[in-house]
Amino acid sequence: MSDSSLETIPTVDDALFSARDIETGYGELQVLYGVDIDIRQNEIVLVFGPNGAGKSTLIKALYQRLPLWGGEVEIDGSDLSDVNSNQMIEHGIGFVPQTENVFPNLTVAENLDIGAIHVTNPESRRAALLELFPRLKERLMQTAETLSGGERQMLAMARALMPNPELLFIDEPSAGLSPQLIERTFDHIAQIRESGTAVLMIEQDVNAALSVADRGYVLEMGENRFEGDAMSIRESQQIRDLYLGR
Numbered sequence: 001m002s003d004s005s006l007e008t009i010p011t012v013d014d015a016l017f018s019a020r021d022i023e024t025g026y027g028e029l030q031v032l033y034g035v036d037i038d039i040r041q042n043e044i045v046l047v048f049g050p051n052g053a054g055k056s057t058l059i060k061a062l063y064q065r066l067p068l069w070g071g072e073v074e075i076d077g078s079d080l081s082d083v084n085s086n087q088m089i090e091h092g093i094g095f096v097p098q099t100e101n102v103f104p105n106l107t108v109a110e111n112l113d114i115g116a117i118h119v120t121n122p123e124s125r126r127a128a129l130l131e132l133f134p135r136l137k138e139r140l141m142q143t144a145e146t147l148s149g150g151e152r153q154m155l156a157m158a159r160a161l162m163p164n165p166e167l168l169f170i171d172e173p174s175a176g177l178s179p180q181l182i183e184r185t186f187d188h189i190a191q192i193r194e195s196g197t198a199v200l201m202i203e204q205d206v207n208a209a210l211s212v213a214d215r216g217y218v219l220e221m222g223e224n225r226f227e228g229d230a231m232s233i234r235e236s237q238q239i240r241d242l243y244l245g246r
């Protein structure tokens with residue numbers, strides 16, 4: 001399949017993060033067949049595609065929550081093949097999973113403190129993040145289980161941002177949120193980029209995600225199908241018909 005209206009960007013030569021030929025799966029089931037992803041500094045990159053394409057599998061593999069069967073992952077030129085997911089933050093990469101991304105019985109403040117494990121100046125970092133997420137400031141002593149869905153998503157992002165990662169992976173930031181909250185969540189993701197953290201996100205609400213993304217990759221049946229800048233994707237009739245029809 002090809003789409004002449006979509007500009008294909010060859011390998012990015014100034015990438016902060018690069019993944020090449022990623023292969024993985026579950027038991028006997030191979031899900032990814034040689035996927036490539038590049039992320040530049042201060043860039044929001046969106047991965048989208050049909051259900052079952054392997055998007056969540058990809059983000060888990062890139063964060064080493066799933067063993068790689070093949071391929072290479074690098075940040076700032078250093079190889080991450082032998083780095084486990086608990087050490088990823090030491091290499092400047094944070095992760096906001098779709099579920100179980102906060103400690104429900106702990107307060108907002110305690111959740112942020114837990115995110116501060118590798119932070120040299122946690123007080124000033126916390127203050128900076130509460131500026132970014134003022135809603136959390138008003139709820140510091142409230143337990144995470146009592147937050148609304150949107151507030152919980154903010155807390156999950158703030159917690160992952162405490163160590164000031166260079167790159168944040170976010171799995172389905174809009175999952176379960178109302179349209180108004182979806183818009184606010186993507187505004188926050190744009191602010192995260194402004195504050196100096198690049199973002200790789202997977203998102204079903206592609207139109208909303210493209211409003212802030214710089215580039216996007218379409219994944220289909222475990223392979224790269226298209227890649228391009230967000231405007232090319234938005235303007236591609238073929239991509240609209242194939243992937244944005246809902």
Ligand SMILES: Nc1ncnc2c1ncn2[C@@H]1O[C@H](COP(=O)(O)OP(=O)(O)OP(=O)(O)O)[C@@H](O)[C@H]1O
Pocket residue numbers: 026029031049050051052053054055056057058
């Ligand atoms: N833990 C697992 N064990 C076995 N197979 C799995 C597991 N998780 C996912 N799969 C399979 O891997 C394939 C890709 O799933 P994945 O969740 O990565 O797709 P996705 O693109 O994120 O889909 P969706 O948009 O529906 O969330 C699917 O066929 C799925 O059934």
